[in-house]
Amino acid sequence: MITIIPSKIKTKVLIFDLNKSNTVSTDILVQSLNYVPFLYISKLNDTKTPPIDGTTIDPKDVIYVKLHNSKFVPEIELYCEDSKGILFNDLYPFDHDTLISIFIKSNSELTMPIRMDFRVTEYETIKANEEKNIFKYLIKGILNVDELHYSNYESNNGTSFDVIKKIALNLNLGFASNVEESNDKMKWINPQNTYLEYIRNITTYSFISEDSFLWTFIDFYYNVNYINVQIELTNPIKNEKGTMTDPQINKNDEEKVVNMYLTNHRSFNTTNQYISKFNLVNQSFKVNLEKSYMMRTTWYNKNKNVVFKKQVKQLETDGDNLVQLYDENSQLFTKNVNDEYFSGKMDTDNVHENYFMAKVLNKYNFDNLEKMKLIVTLNRINFSIKRFQSIKVEIYNPDDMFSRDAGTKKPIDNINTRLSGYWYVTGINYVYRRSGGQEQEITLMRRDLSLNYGVGNDEKSDFRAIKK
DSSP: OOEEEOOOOOOOOOOOOOOTTOHHHHHHHHHHTTTSOEEEEEESSOOSSSOOOEEEOOGGGEEEEEEEOSSSSOEEEEEEOOTTSOTTTTTOOOTTOEEEEEEEOOSSTTSOOEEEEEEEEEEEEEEOOSSSOOEEEEEEEEESOGGGGOEEEEEEEEOHHHHHHHHHHHTTOEEEESOSOOSOOEEEEEEEEEHHHHHHHHHHTOOSOTTOOEEEEEOTTSEEEEEEHHHHHHSOOTTOEEEEOOTTSOHHHHOEEEEOEEEOOGGGTTSTTBOOEEEEEEOHHHHHHHHOSEEEEEEEETTTTEEEEEEOOOOOOOOTTEEESSOTTSHHHHHOEEEEEEEEEEOTTTSOTTHHHHHHHHHHHHHHGGGEEEEEEESSOOTTOOTTOEEEEEOBOSOOTTSTTTTTOOGGGOBOTTTOEEEEEEEEEEEEETTTEEEEEEEEEESEEESSTTSSSSOOOHHHHHHO
């Protein structure tokens, strides 16, 4: 069950300066929103007379803009020119007085557009040409929610689920979760940290069970997401729907609702499901060496005057068609054990009984998730994809000439059965480049390889289904 309370954050009102007598310029602006994000830079406390509220960034001035959502808080990076000649003087930022506003139009009637404001944190002016006075600007910003950076002394009684939800709503942020409660009731103390740090610290010690691990982040719609990651990994929604768009078909036919799916098969190359580029990193051995194949944590319970030692549970993905990325038969697997991790001294009158266990469990299993990383690029934005959801991915081999059964395989059967399957979305970046248009970068992770994807189980290739 997903609990969603929408955000109450009010973004800056953007006024489109349209010339009613010039329908051509109006049409050009409206059409440009299909291809270029709308960007607006404004000063909040302009001292000039008359004041200059701000300016749109001309689409032809945008070299690239990147909207990041791979950390706790969304960020923006803009690299642009300034044909209006206003960024170096009139809108040059002071400390905490300049906003970058962005609007990204959705390519579907069934998904929400992105509308966000960011406070400028870095403003770099670059004069690259000695002969010409042409400036370029690299501007970076962080999500415009000042209250996240307020520090306070306070304490809140309740579970981590309840307290994070309370903080989010007090900051006018929304709240979303795939659980209804956590099992960690205590008094959560904030010793004058910012609310951003407070939420992170609470997440570190959040606990549901030894079969769970948790993560929090803020999405593009100003919602704090409190996620039990193991639920999404173990029980992916196999019939979860999304929209498929294809510019080569009529507008009325664009709104096709299909199963969530990504592939590098060229038959999808005009849709928003097509992986145009990808970078696959297998670092399973490296991750296992850094975190150890087995870990035991030790802590001292003051109340009982007892030292506890417990093995940290390495969570796996259920299913007979998956294999963990380690060699169980090696002696390294049984002898590479971290038995010296001391969590500290615990007073159970002040914290929940799994306080130290939660910290190690959450980190150990999130590190384990980074064994396989697949960074894919879609050259058409897919607004149906959300962070921290599982999504079906089918990877086709680029060339089958060296395969054992290359002579008998057909191109349609040339699927990589080890890499295909469900991957977990941990980051989504939207990118516009003047030289290449709009792109979407998606970071996918998994801790397992498929044994024989698409053979002897219920998974069917979407490509085959569509062809049929």
